[in-house]
Amino acid sequence: MKNLIAPEIDAYAEAHSTQESDVCRRLREETYRSVELPQMVVGPLEGAFLKMMTQVVSAKRVLEIGTFTGYSALCFAEALPAEGQVITCDIDPETSEFAQKFWDQSTMGRKIHAHVAPALETMKQLSGHFDVIFIDADKINYVNYYQRGLELLAATGIMLIDNVLWNGDVILHPPLDNSTGAIQELNRVVAADPRVTSVLVTIRDGVLVVRRAG
Template sequence: MADLVLPDIEAYAAACSLPETPVRRNLREETERTMEFARMLVGPLEGAFLSMMTRLVQAQRVLEIGMFTGYSALCFAEALPDQGRVMTCEVDEESAAVARRFFAQSPHGGKIDIRMGPALETMANLTGPFEVIFIDADKINYVNYYRRAMELLSPRGVILIDNVLWDGDVLLNPPPDDRTAAIQELNRVVAADSRVTAVLATIRDGVWVISPKPSREPS
């Protein structure tokens, strides 16, 4: 992943933000040491951002599309009240096995429900509302995930979508590959969606922050 933000600046911001819990730190370190695609971790700073957004909307239910080894799922679970729940979708059993092991070590792990299988199939059978929906899975389906997420989102909720700057490759025209083209399409769709208010935040590799507009705009 390209350093779109200087590493020293990101480390400073992380140090000033919500602290990383010991379970998450151990999970991050093992993932970085043992997993081939460890860069898929959201990391401490983005993890703090996810936790903060969960608290801000006073979420009870979180839907995560793409769990990997479970770091972000723990960020959500730690921020939820005791009765809160995280439903997280994953297709890779090796990653899920790591996540399960660390969920068992966390006092918040019991809040997390792992759904194995293609996320679009899982989403098709879900009933909302969810106050937070986090999309961080295969990029080709990003627009499909977004459209279904809008159907499942609480009116007071927020959709968060990761990797929407894609190492800066979103600036390339023509796009170098199908994944870049899919992210560019998502960014166009979100920016043009009159139903939402959205900000593309330059956190790590880019995060969309999307919330539904109220049914009546204030005068």
């Protein structure tokens, strides 16, 4: 992943934000030591942002699309009240097992419930509403995740969609590949959707923050 913000500025922002928990730090460090494509882990600055957004809407239920090694799910769990719940979806049993190992080391891990299956299948089976929905999975399905996610989003909830700058490649036309094109389409769909208001925040690789209009 390219550094869209100067590394020293990113480090300054991280140093002056709420610090990650010890379990999150160990999880992140082990991800970089032993997992392929470790840069996919959310990391301390974005993790602090996710926790803040969770607390701002007084969330009790979180839906996460894309678990990877479990860093963001644990961030959400740490931000939720005692009765809170995180449902997280991923198709990779190995990284899901890795995540569970670290969740088990935290008293907050009991709030997390993992579904190892295609996320759209899991989303079809879910009922009720979620206060926070975080999308950070395969980019080809981003519009599908967004549309189903909006059906599951609470009236006062917030949706957070990661990697919407895609290393800066979203400004290139024509798109370099299908994933880039899918992210460009997602950004267009959300910007034109009268049901929502949104802001694209240039933290890390870009996070699109979406709420229901009105």
